Amino acid sequence: MARPSRNVDKRMLEVAKRIVCERGCSGIRVREIAAKAHANLGMFHYHFKSKRKFTRLLLQEYYDEFFRRLSTAAGDGNSAIEQVRGVLLAAALFVRQEHHFYAALLKDILNGNDEVLKFVRENFPKHIRLMRELILRAQKEGDMVDMPFPQLISFLMTSLNFPTLIALTVADRSGEVKRRELKMRLDDVASHAAIEQRLDMALKGVSP
Numbered sequence: 427m428a429r430p431s432r433n434v435d436k437r438m439l440e441v442a443k444r445i446v447c448e449r450g451c452s453g454i455r456v457r458e459i460a461a462k463a464h465a466n467l468g469m470f471h472y473h474f475k476s477k478r479k480f481t482r483l484l485l486q487e488y489y490d491e492f493f494r495r496l497s498t499a500a501g502d503g504n505s506a507i508e509q510v511r512g513v514l515l516a517a518a519l520f521v522r523q524e525h526h527f528y529a530a531l532l533k534d535i536l537n538g539n540d541e542v543l544k545f546v547r548e549n550f551p552k553h554i555r556l557m558r559e560l561i562l563r564a565q566k567e568g569d570m571v572d573m574p575f576p577q578l579i580s581f582l583m584t585s586l587n588f589p590t591l592i593a594l595t596v597a598d599r600s601g602e603v604k605r606r607e608l609k610m611r612l613d614d615v616a617s618h619a620a621i622e623q624r625l626d627m628a629l630k631g632v633s634p
Contacts (some may be wrong), residue, residue: 433612435473437463442484446524450534451481482485485545488527492520492554506563507549507570511629513557518586518621525594532591554579571632578632585628590616 439464445453456477460470474480499512521528534542557579564570571580593615614620 434465434469436462438465438470438473438480438544439484439487443527444478446484448530450530450537450539451485452534454481461578467535470606471477481541482545484540486549487526489545489549491530492517492524493556493612495520496553496556500560505569506560507629510557510560510564510570511625513560514628515622517553517583518590518625519618520589521587521619522616523592524545526598528587529591529595538545568634570629571634573632581632582628586621586624589624590621 438459441459442454445455445459454477456470460467470480474483495516496513499516500509502512503509529572531542535546558575561570561575561578565572592613597612
């Protein structure tokens with residue numbers, strides 16, 4: 427009996443990533459994924475068992491890389507505030523890199539996708555705990571204002587990431603000519619330098 431291809435599972439995941447970035451997890455169709463990956467339904471079920479498990483694996487791949495980058499950034503810096511800055515910058519740059527995915531994920535959350543909501547509830551507390559520990563240390567060291575963590579982190583994350591998501595989403599939905607016309611303004615919002623500038627302004631706003 428021939429052994430299943432060792433690459434077909436990767437092909438199906440890559441196809442699904444493109445679909446999710448366009449339509450969200452709600453847009454996953456097993457037959458479409460198998461066809462575009464040049465595989466049959468039997469191979470899909472051999473590798474992933476079910477659509478639910480496939481969706482979970484896809485989301486987990488994104489999240490594991492996101493958390494790996496945050497964990498690496500948390501190990502740098504000589505003080506808690508430097509580590510906070512590093513983690514926030516790592517998160518913002520990952521969001522910029524994967525903005526199609528995050529825009530689609532946000533849409534799924536707002537639409538009440540059960541599988542996505544379950545994944546968020548089970549996984550997001552992991553990086554929130556990491557950020558909370560660093561922020562509490564920075565507050566204890568006197569480098570951040572004494573403010574409830576939910577208020578503080580929501581201000582920092584939205585001020586950093588929402589301008590990037592909005593700018594890049596507008597660019598994606600504009601024609602080529604419009605994108606060229608918008609480029610200078612998009613660079614002013616979504617470039618690495620612009621993100622760092624927003625981060626420094628945000629941290630200044632929450633300093634004592």
